[in-house]
Structures are given as C-alpha cells and as structure tokens.
Amino acid sequence: ILRGSEAKPHLKPYMASLQLDGQHVCGGFLIAQQWVLSAAHCMEETDGKLFQVLLGAHSLTQPEPHKRLYRVRAQFPHPGSNIHNNKDDLLLLQLEEEAELNTDVRVLPFQREDRDVAADTVCEVAGWGTTDHSGTRPDKLQQLERPVISRDVCNHRTRHDGTITPNMMCTDSRRKDTCKGDSGGPLVCGGVAEGVLTAGSRVCGNYKKPAIYTRIAPYVGWIDSVMASAAH
Numbered sequence: 001i002l003r004g005s006e007a008k009p010h011l012k013p014y015m016a017s018l019q020l021d022g023q024h025v026c027g028g029f030l031i032a033q034q035w036v037l038s039a040a041h042c043m044e045e046t047d048g049k050l051f052q053v054l055l056g057a058h059s060l061t062q063p064e065p066h067k068r069l070y071r072v073r074a075q076f077p078h079p080g081s082n083i084h085n086n087k088d089d090l091l092l093l094q095l096e097e098e099a100e101l102n103t104d105v106r107v108l109p110f111q112r113e114d115r116d117v118a119a120d121t122v123c124e125v126a127g128w129g130t131t132d133h134s135g136t137r138p139d140k141l142q143q144l145e146r147p148v149i150s151r152d153v154c155n156h157r158t159r160h161d162g163t164i165t166p167n168m169m170c171t172d173s174r175r176k177d178t179c180k181g182d183s184g185g186p187l188v189c190g191g192v193a194e195g196v197l198t199a200g201s202r203v204c205g206n207y208k209k210p211a212i213y214t215r216i217a218p219y220v221g222w223i224d225s226v227m228a229s230a231a232h
C-alpha cells in the first residue's frame with residue numbers, strides 16, 4: 001500500500017497473509033470458516049508448493065493473541081486464469097481445518113448481486129504489500145481508502161486501453177495506491193467485499209494505470225460450487 005496508513009490492529013479480522021516458507025507473498029481474505037479467497041497469479045512462482053495462510057495477524061512477525069498459521073488442504077485457481085492476462089484472476093484456498101473464529105478472525109461477506117459499484121464510491125483496501133517505490137515491506141497491516149473509477153475511464157486508451165472486462169473494476173491510483181504484495185486482498189465497499197485485487201504486475205501510484213480488481217459477484221456460482229464440492 002503506497003501512502004496509506006497503519007490499519008487499526010485486528011479491525012480487519014478477515015485479512016489473510018498467503019505465505020511460502022514464512023514469507024508473505026499475497027493477501028487474501030476469509031470468505032467462510034474453511035475458505036480463503038485470493039488471486040490466481042499469486043501461485044505463479046510457488047512451483048507446486050501449497051501456501052500457508054496466516055489469520056488473526058496485524059504484525060507479520062510479533063506474537064499476537066489470535067494469530068495462527070493454517071495449512072492449506074487444497075488450492076483451486078479459477079480455470080479461466082492464465083499468466084498472460086488478468087482474466088478470472090481468482091484463487092480459492094481450502095484450509096486444512098475450519099479456522100477458529102474470534103475477535104481477530106472473522107468471515108467477510110462478499111457481494112452476490114452482479115451490479116457495478118458506482119463510480120466515485122469510496123472503498124477500502126488493505127495489505128502487507130510494498131509501501132514505497134524502493135519496495136519496503138511493512139511488518140504491520142496497512143490500509144487505504146480509494147474511489148472507484150468507471151470502467152469507461154479505466155478503459156481509456158491512455159489507461160488500460162480496453163482490457164477491463166465487465167468482470168473487473170478499477171480504483172484511482174493517483175499517488176495513493178495498492179502495490180506488489182497487496183494482491184489477492186479485498187476491495188471493501190460498505191462492509192462488503194466487491195473485488196479481489198488482481199496480481200498481474202502493474203506499476204503502482206501512477207494515475208495512468210488504475211488498480212484492477214476482479215469483481216466477485218460474477219463468480220458466485222464458481223465459488224459456491226467449489227466450496228460445495230470440496231466440503232467435508
């Protein structure tokens with residue numbers, strides 16, 4: 001998160017850190033007791049290893065009351081996701097066991113109605129991604145409020161030039177922006193997750209390249225069927 005602020009500890013109890021060998025790779029969030037939603041691109045350099053999911057955290061390193069690292073039983077990248085574009089950039093992770101819910105670990109509801117969030121709506125995003133252009137990695141969760149921009153503006157020739165599909169949405173990236181390591185985290189508007197930050201490489205903090213999110217509502221069918229099929 002560029003030019004955001006430290007989140008109030010444990011006030012975003014749905015936030016997850018996807019880790020490999022104890023290192024934060026991407027964000028994610030708890031959508032059900034045994035399920036975390038993130039971005040498929042985050043799997044690109046894991047060469048087949050499964051993530052571990054840190055829940056209940058504010059600091060990535062310090063001991064905290066309800067902080068717990070969960071093993072992942074299975075990972076389900078969306079079948080349409082691929083390394084060449086941002087399409088269907090979603091990843092469902094089934095935890096080895098149901099997460100223990102408490103004040104610091106809670107499920108975040110996601111939008112099920114497929115209707116665009118109005119432009120200029122101010123939403124919030126959070127993550128442990130880079131906080132400056134030299135790639136500084138924060139220890140504590142950062143947060144930022146960003147206005148949604150219309151698909152037409154985001155698709156302008158000088159911005160994302162027509163690549164933003166109806167299954168995607170954008171937020172303004174002038175100065176304050178998400179960045180590497182924030183991907184997979186939720187865009188929360190009115191307390192509901194409307195999008196998942198895409199994990200394709202993108203310059204951060206440049207108003208010409210708005211942040212891109214995968215809208216969740218169009219994927220409700222896929223999410224429900226994966227969770228139903230793997231439940232036990």
Ligand SMILES: O=C(O)c1[nH]c2ccc(F)cc2c1NC(=O)[C@H]1C[C@@H]1c1ccccc1
Nearest residue numbers: 025041044045129130137180181182183199
């Ligand atoms: O965040 C992303 O957009 C993104 N997209 C990817 C695609 C492949 C992939 F193998 C990884 C990523 C990845 N994450 C990262 O590079 C994370 C490692 C870097 C990081 C930044 C800040 C703080 C901690 C760690």
